[in-house]
Amino acid sequence: MKREPQKAKSIPAAYYELTKPSITFLILVSTALGYFLGGNGIENISRFLLTLFGSGLVSSGAGALNHYAEQGTDKLMNRTKSRPIVSGLISPNHALIFGILISLVGVAILYIFINDLTAILALLTTLLYLFIYTPLKKVTWLNTSIGAIPGALPPLGGWVAVTGSLDPEAWILFAILFLWQHPHFYAIAFMCKDDYERANLKMLPVLEKDGARTNRQIIWHSILLIPVSLMLSYIGLLGMIYFWGALLLGIGYLISGFPLVKNYTLENAKFLLKVSVVYLPALFGMIILDKMI
Numbered sequence: 001m002k003r004e005p006q007k008a009k010s011i012p013a014a015y016y017e018l019t020k021p022s023i024t025f026l027i028l029v030s031t032a033l034g035y036f037l038g039g040n041g042i043e044n045i046s047r048f049l050l051t052l053f054g055s056g057l058v059s060s061g062a063g064a065l066n067h068y069a070e071q072g073t074d075k076l077m078n079r080t081k082s083r084p085i086v087s088g089l090i091s092p093n094h095a096l097i098f099g100i101l102i103s104l105v106g107v108a109i110l111y112i113f114i115n116d117l118t119a120i121l122a123l124l125t126t127l128l129y130l131f132i133y134t135p136l137k138k139v140t141w142l143n144t145s146i147g148a149i150p151g152a153l154p155p156l157g158g159w160v161a162v163t164g165s166l167d168p169e170a171w172i173l174f175a176i177l178f179l180w181q182h183p184h185f186y187a188i189a190f191m192c193k194d195d196y197e198r199a200n201l202k203m204l205p206v207l208e209k210d211g212a213r214t215n216r217q218i219i220w221h222s223i224l225l226i227p228v229s230l231m232l233s234y235i236g237l238l239g240m241i242y243f244w245g246a247l248l249l250g251i252g253y254l255i256s257g258f259p260l261v262k263n264y265t266l267e268n269a270k271f272l273l274k275v276s277v278v279y280l281p282a283l284f285g286m287i288i289l290d291k292m293i
Contacts, residue, residue, distance in 0.1 A: 014084035018095055020063030026280075027059045027154045028052050033284055034158025034173055037237065041291070044162075047114065051161040054109035055122060055154065061103025062126040068095045069134050077195035114161045121157045125150040141204040144185050144217075152177035169237050175228045176283070182221035183257055184276035186214050190260075190269040211264035218257045218272070226250035229283065238290045245286035253279045 008014040035048055042048050067074070067085050071092060074080035084090040090098075103126055111119035133147035152174045159170035189196065189203040190211070196203045204214045229250055233243035256275035260268040 008082075008084055008087070008089055011089060014087075014089040015098065017084055018064040018067050018090065018098065019060035020066070023063060024056055024059040028056055029281075029284065030154040030173075030177060031055045031158035031161075033287065034155030034160075034170065035162050036158075036291070037155075037173070037287065038159035038167075038170065039162035047161070050109060050113045051118065051158060054106045054114065054119075055157060057102045057106025057109065058122040058126055059106075059154075061099045061101070061106060062129050064095050064099030065103070065126075065130055066134060068092055068099060069130060073137075073199045073201065076199040077192075079192060079195055110157075110161075115164055117164065117166070118157050118161045121153055121160060125153045125157070128153075137201045137203075139202060141202050141207055143202065144182065144189070144204065148178045148181040148185075151181050169232070169235065172228065172231050172235070172237075176225065177280075179221045179225040179228060180253075180276070180280055183218045183253065183272060186218050187260075187269045187273040187276065190214065190264075191266060191273065211260070215257070215261045215264070219254070219261065222250075222254040222257055225253065232287070238287060241293060242286045242290035245289070246283060249279055249282055249286070 008017050032048070032052060035051055036042055067083060070080075071083075071085045074083050074086045080086065085092055085095050107119050107123050110122055128150040129147070133143060133150060136143040136146055155173040155177060156166060156170045159173065160166060163170075186204065190205040193203065193205045197206045204217065205211065208214065226247065229246040230243060232238045233240065233246070253275060256272050260272055262268075
């Protein structure tokens with residue numbers, strides 16, 4: 001990626017960057033969606049907002065702890081060399097304390113005001129992210145699939161917050177997010193492969209030159225995503241508006257990977273990435289539209 005990272009201009013901005021706001025936003029949106037579907041709407045606004053607040057704190061804390069854990073790697077990559085710890089704006093110890101504190105506060109809020117299972121899921125997401133996925137980035141290319149597990153847990157947390165149970169419908173939401181992440185993150189890995197190679201991270205596009213295995217991962221996860229996403233209609237949770245919307249979106253997502261298969265280039269990886277960031281909010285929008293009409 002050619003864009004140069006920008007260093008935070010103030011201490012508050014640096015702490016905000018520690019929370020990985022774009023990831024936290026996605027987690028909040030998927031948590032809210034799980035809550036919305038699990039409760040067939042949002043009746044208890046205060047409970048909903050407390051769920052998002054607690055989940056947001058846990059996600060932000062995990063982001064800060066990831067900055068702490070990967071500070072050595074971040075120094076080696078162009079896209080991360082301006083992060084708050086590496087740039088010296090925030091000391092490693094302060095980032096560590098900040099991350100632990102807001103994570104624990106978030107888990108406590110979920111445990112006290114929501115339920116114990118939601119708190120456990122939030123804590124499990126953080127532990128998997130920090131202690132399984134992060135170190136495996138230096139060990140095996142399967143880190144992408146393993147990292148997709150904590151990345152797919154937030155809608156389960158939202159569902160459990162309102163229902164108190166892990167129902168089959170919630171696992172379909174998990175599966176949708178799990179499968180979606182593979183083309184998305186393999187496109188990013190291809191775009192950033194020089195950085196990843198410099199940091200000795202075992203991303204699949206770094207380990208191969210022709211992209212054969214990377215492309216297989218992209219295509220078969222995209223293929224699986226289509227029937228899995230349609231299961232929400234098959235089981236009766238959603239109707240035909242969602243069915244046709246999800247089908248068209250899934251086909252479009254699959255097709256967006258074809259140019260990269262044919263011509264393994266940066267431009268085609270960027271195209272796949274752009275489609276991936278359109279697919280997910282569009283799918284979420286179809287869910288909401290189906291429920292409201």
